[in-house]
Amino acid sequence: MTPGSLPPDRLEENLADAKPVYSQADAVTEANRCLYCHDAPCITACPTGIDIPTFIRKIGTGNVKGSAKAILSANLLGYSCARVCPVEVLCVGACVYNEWERTPIAIGRLQRFAVESQMTTGGAATLFAKAPANGKKVACVGAGPASLACAGYLALEGFAVTVYEKREMPGGLNTSGVAPYKMDVEGGLAEVAFIRSLGVDIRTGVMVGRDVALDALVRDHDAVFIGVGLGADSTLGIPGEDGPGVTGAVAWIERLKLEPGFAVLGVMRAVVIGGGNTAIDAARELAQLEIPEVSMLYRRGEADMSGYAHELHHARAEGVRLIERAQPARFEREPHGALTGVTLADGRTIACELAVVAIGQGRLRDLAAQLPGVAIDAKGMIKADALTGATGHGKVFAGGDAIGGELVVTAAQDGKRAARGIAQALGIELRADSPMRAGHE
Template structure:
């Protein structure tokens, strides 16, 4: 769209003083101190058949680890957590506990104030990582078997660690120059501070028997056929490589941006003041990425940030807690609006967006024809990611719903190949779910290698 309803643009860096950048991107939640952790732990009823444990994708024994905190045994508590979830430190920071363990907490049901399970988990795992240099798990004697893990994100790291515990040698092939996947590149900076993602990668590697080769992308430096020939087994933790587009004219214009790419840039910069952000920002989407980019542009100094979502509040993938977090940061969330046209000036720069009101009739979402125009220096696309299957096109692997088809143990249609995380059909787009996928697949790979 070439009309110039809005002609002024204000995109620049250095909108804030350095002290504001530092405070804005500090920990979202201050970690519990010893006294706070013990007091909070004593709120737990230590339920038999605890619903919180059932709600945890990795089946952490939550009552046990909380009881261990209550008797001043944080190291033992951390081991209980990490035995089921080796990335328990990161999950304590980024898990949507409000829709998982804490949502079903008996105290939540009774009084609307659940035990702070996520913060207690962080207290225990942080304590272990800070207080001991010894890895909590011992590596079994070497089996002589070699496994290739493609992707150094949560699924790949979880799989590699469990395989190493069983004595297998693992090589992780990671396309980027830093491992961690979305934990390193895609999660809001205020949720995981002080380089924690890399500290956790180093912690995982501490068990031994795991080597990482960076800059090795599937379909470029490596291919699946060769990996199957060279290694005894292969695990694919590829994540989602592509993002969905708006399908509008002008999508390539200056100012129409991929939210995931911007978050990665933000996460990897050493100086937040160098990041350019608009005065007026519009985010399209209703999931966690939309919330994360909206809050972070606001924290970078954007004056007006609006999330536009095509359905109602109850349909948003982002939890109510995350929606409220955005609103408390000054983000406006507008529902029942879908993008209709991007507005650009004569220099092919985004200056606004036209949105169409929507309505749902008989389970079908339709535009009403009524529109509204918003001024926007930047429009961020946060409408989901999709799996790039082109790197597997010659491998003959079965797909389902455009992702890798696996059974309940992560086994693909190809011999010696397993997969897990976001790249598989039914992937839940949660760090904790990816960790579980990697762990389950590793156990099945170990059974296969032990025949």
């Protein structure tokens, strides 16, 4: 599954896969525990509406190809979702086994088994028949999960789709951000290769708004999908923040995953500032890199944290300490600049050589806001119709984090909805067996 251009010697290679792919025997054994519930609550809980009992039953009967087709119809990004979805609060959390305090079905691991089996044999691209070219052209801005889903579905339906990605490495946060113990860069790129194999043209190193004008894309295409995600890490704006040893979390994780030779040297104590999932991810990554002391500093109490309780539980098991009611006031440095600690509003100083700031990401307002009719809400998100992704501009659609999403699976569903919305707006009737018809509305 190794895509050619992956940089060597990356720090993420030191982090082990937390849920390795099942063997066929393990997959069949787990599949056979499923009760194939009528009105299955796991389907309702999946944002894309994958027919979970059907794909599990197909694994149980040895029809892995049919299983992968059932998954990927409803969610073309079913591979990454199998690996990165917070299943504990989605499908697995809804499994009826929980009601009897029995171990729920490992839906994510079964899904990974089915899709990965198809991807490694090169069979995934042969699952769907493509519609003949329909003469319509669509551009997608950004090569993250939202655009990749939108582009893949449209390509299968006969659209000519070009994706423009400003980074050299496509995949969005699936490639540059998700924790390596869930999915490494290789996994993210393998999924991009699958979307490419459906006929999508993905051009990397092209920033829309700098290398290509957005209004030119709108002029030259029948529709444009905006899936640009969010901007750079937010900063605290406190004294001592600029300088070595203090970094934004998303930027740090990107280096961990992608930068050849990146290392965390001379760090005995690290703090992560924030209480969300990115903060917990960064803390777990530092702990797994064997930094002896890793603390999370959160300004309120544990009950107020937006990060998942199950993730915090894992972080603690790996040695991460949570310090509650910890509001950073300034960073402390040696006269020559080296970071020595962070002082809190209550006067406590937490010693550290590395501080990772995980308090959110900025918004990429400017790009979309230049188009007439495209509105931005008070939170800096693009306003888009929940069912079609349509904005106030007739040719422009949007989805993913740029419209307020927070997960890969919601970005994938946004992409599918926008693909349907674009087909409808352009008068293209979906085939009876179009994968775009599968899953939730």
